[in-house]
Amino acid sequence: MPFIDSHCHIDGPEFDADRDEVIARARDAGVTTMLNVGTGDPQSGAFERAVEIANRHDDIYAAVGVHPHDAKVFDDAAATRLTDLVKRNNKVIAWGEIGLDYHYDHSPSEVQREIFRRQLRIARDLNLPVVIHSREADDDTISALREELNGYDRAGVLHCFGGSLQMAREAIALGFYISFAGNLTFKKADNLREIARALPLDRLLVETDCPYLTPVPYRGKRNEPARVIETAKCLAVIHGRSLEEISRITGENFGTLFAPE
Numbered sequence: 001m002p003f004i005d006s007h008c009h010i011d012g013p014e015f016d017a018d019r020d021e022v023i024a025r026a027r028d029a030g031v032t033t034m035l036n037v038g039t040g041d042p043q044s045g046a047f048e049r050a051v052e053i054a055n056r057h058d059d060i061y062a063a064v065g066v067h068p069h070d071a072k073v074f075d076d077a078a079a080t081r082l083t084d085l086v087k088r089n090n091k092v093i094a095w096g097e098i099g100l101d102y103h104y105d106h107s108p109s110e111v112q113r114e115i116f117r118r119q120l121r122i123a124r125d126l127n128l129p130v131v132i133h134s135r136e137a138d139d140d141t142i143s144a145l146r147e148e149l150n151g152y153d154r155a156g157v158l159h160c161f162g163g164s165l166q167m168a169r170e171a172i173a174l175g176f177y178i179s180f181a182g183n184l185t186f187k188k189a190d191n192l193r194e195i196a197r198a199l200p201l202d203r204l205l206v207e208t209d210c211p212y213l214t215p216v217p218y219r220g221k222r223n224e225p226a227r228v229i230e231t232a233k234c235l236a237v238i239h240g241r242s243l244e245e246i247s248r249i250t251g252e253n254f255g256t257l258f259a260p261e
Helices: 019-029 046-056 068-073 078-087 109-126 138-149 166-172 190-198 225-239 244-260
Strands: 003-008 031-037 061-064 092-101 130-135 156-158 177-180 204-206
Touching: 003 156, 003 204, 003 225, 019 031, 019 225, 031 046, 031 092, 031 225, 031 244, 046 061, 046 156, 061 078, 068 092, 068 109, 078 092, 078 109, 092 109, 092 138, 109 138, 130 138, 130 190, 138 166, 156 166, 166 177, 166 190, 177 225, 190 225, 204 225, 204 244, 225 244
Parallel strands: 003 031, 031 061, 061 092, 092 130, 130 156, 156 177, 177 204
Antiparallel strands: none
């Protein structure tokens, strides 16, 4: 069965010692596509590194965009640098992860909101779907998406979803997909599983967000793309479907949203 890890961070230092082995294990497990999402200071070379990994592997794609934690360092130079990176590389298939994070507030919330909207407009100009990070910012996230992407048919995905059912439904109404990570498998995640059960399968994706959020039964270990299958298994149980169906549906959803060539 083919599986797609729709959001991973395999360019990070956590994988420097064994990145090739991690990629090989993913392939052996049936993971046929990985979307590697760059993060960090846009002037540091972090995004170029993420794209370089995608360019070296046929089954890996990249996304670029400044995380809300780093919104305070986003400026005109960063916008130009990332836009040029997109235009030079056809393996970049999304803009993100971008959004709002009021839990940590590493960048001031007003700065986050300004930079989030600015990046939504950049993505729209580039005709790229967006990868959204939202934590404790449901209303402001949806408002920005509704106002900045009104009528935009590429939309995007709310990754590693942890918001409310209302937020998920409002995002879907705007054309978005909802992606679940390994936290869907956590013992105390009953509410998240109830949300996943209430959403239509044709709008769902699975991801690892590795090296974070390692699913059961691997908790306590570094996460990696091969373990996206555990989230898919959980989603299959939640919806009363076979793992084969979940593999097919989430794969089709990824292709519809990102349409990598």
